[in-house]
Amino acid sequence: MEASQLLQNLLNGLAIGSVYAIFALGYTLVFSILGIINFAHGAVFTLGAYFTYTLVVGQFENNGLLKGVNLFPQGSPLSGNPWAFALATLIGATVAGLVAVLVERLAFRPMRARGADPLLALVSSLGVALVIVNLIQLLVGAEIYNFPSDAYGEVRPALSFQIGERVVIVRTVQIIIFAVSLAMLAVLGYVIGRTKVGKALRAVAESPGTASLLGISVDRFILITFFLSGFLGGLAGTLVGTAFGVAGPYFGVTYGLKGLAVIVLGGLGSIPGAVVGGLVIGLAEAFVPADYSAYKDAVAFALLFVILLVRPQGLLGRVQIQKV
């Protein structure tokens, strides 16, 4: 492979990999606290993209119950310049976080209260995902929505530079994705590693029983975890939607599954693991040769399968103590 091609793949892989990472962080946060995989996470991802789209564009065309409803008759105030777009993204992700909190209240907390089989919580979260996805379909229909090209106004055009014969192109949106993901990781790393909230979260993750004896309100920190998880998921949804368009209500399903591959690859419940897993899968996908691009979607799962067989605890995971 030429140097220019190598660099291009590397940049593409880092951009998509960093979205995988922040999406998967949402999964892994919930897993580390509850030991359960929240299958509604992919639906929250989709919701985040739709919320931002709604704020930026203000209406949906074509079909669905919201067809022709105009939120901002004079044109959306959150469109036309990068800061307005950023604010819309922030609000979209926040609402996605609140939806995740709702998912916790409806699908997970009642289960915990009854001491139910964790498998049932999984089915319940799937039920919630089904409700969300089909509500979206009812409201706005099944077609792809693209963010209008002027949604974030005049942003500097993409970087491009020449290496040898070829030109390496980095899309603006890739730079945004990479920068936002990196910033999110830094903030999250700080919150969890350095603040009091983070300390409490880690305590709850380690042992909810002991944490509650120490005066930590476990239920409240579970809600905080779900909010963070939904926020990250919704943010990832908007980022991917900005890059590729919001591809219908089932937009999040593939990401939901790939996210699972990411967190298992990195190590279930491990935060650095989610980042490493995301980057590894993003890069692996970027380096699939064009002739085999149809198999791209299988790369994450092939990696997942292999890692489970070779190193079930994942790249950065801890070996679990065998319990009797």
Added chain:
Amino acid sequence: MGDFLAQYGFLIVTMVQAGLLGLSLYFPLQAGQLSLASPGFYAVGGYVAAILLTNPAFAGLRESLGGALFPLTWLAAALICGLLGLVVGIPALRLRGIYLALATIAFVEILRVVSLNLEITGGAIGIFGIPQAFGFQDRWQYIWLFGPLLILTLLFARQLERSRVGRAFRAIREDELAADAMGVPPTRYKVLAFVIGAVLAGIVGAMSAPFLNTWNAKQGTFDASIAILAFVLIGGSRNIWGPVVGGALLTAVPEVLRFLADWRLVINGLVLVVASLYLPQGIVGALQGVRRPPPPRRPPSVPVVVEAPGGGS
């Protein structure tokens, strides 16, 4: 009667088929293994039958076998899925709990992407124009295939539960380490349970390909994994009737709700949430619970520290 079958025949057969797929997940679950691989084997079984029934390469075979071709497709699907189950099962069953579930999701997804891209499986379009089994005229006639298969499977499951093997499955489900210590080799029985499920799902797929007339990559997806898991958990995972009742009911719910048109899938999701909340033992478990209280919960588990005698910890 004729009108009734014309209107509801397809639904009734689909309900039985769903019950069978539920049972295919129930077998590994009996040995404590949460496998979501059923749709993968179902898809493979269907492809085996569809290829044998339509591919020009097998024209001579079809000519010479006539009606006997259909049992052959079941046998071929059973053998291929059994082998595949063995190949996937032996390494995958070293994993526990959620890890096995994730590995089987990966297996289903890989199969889906591969079948979407191979020539022999018809790529994205899939295989269509699959001839009807035994020249059936109506879809409801497939009850003569799925019905006996369900009865046989239930009899098999009941005999299995009462046998030495069934007791070994239960021992592993309750406590794998203890079972191992008592001389029950967990790996062998776990793989056996997994392969039984794979073979059943494969045969159901081979019967379903002519039933549905077309076969494509949409048959084996993550959504199907989840649907089948829901059949078992909503119906009840501790009794052979659970998967059958769950499969039949959850297949019927969207049809019964047809008058709600676009809302029925939303309500389907709500049904899953409410049922998992209020029927933790499943429908069959709840019915049994009237007569028999649920077993007491085990005390919390304690990590075992393996160390030489005298060593402090």
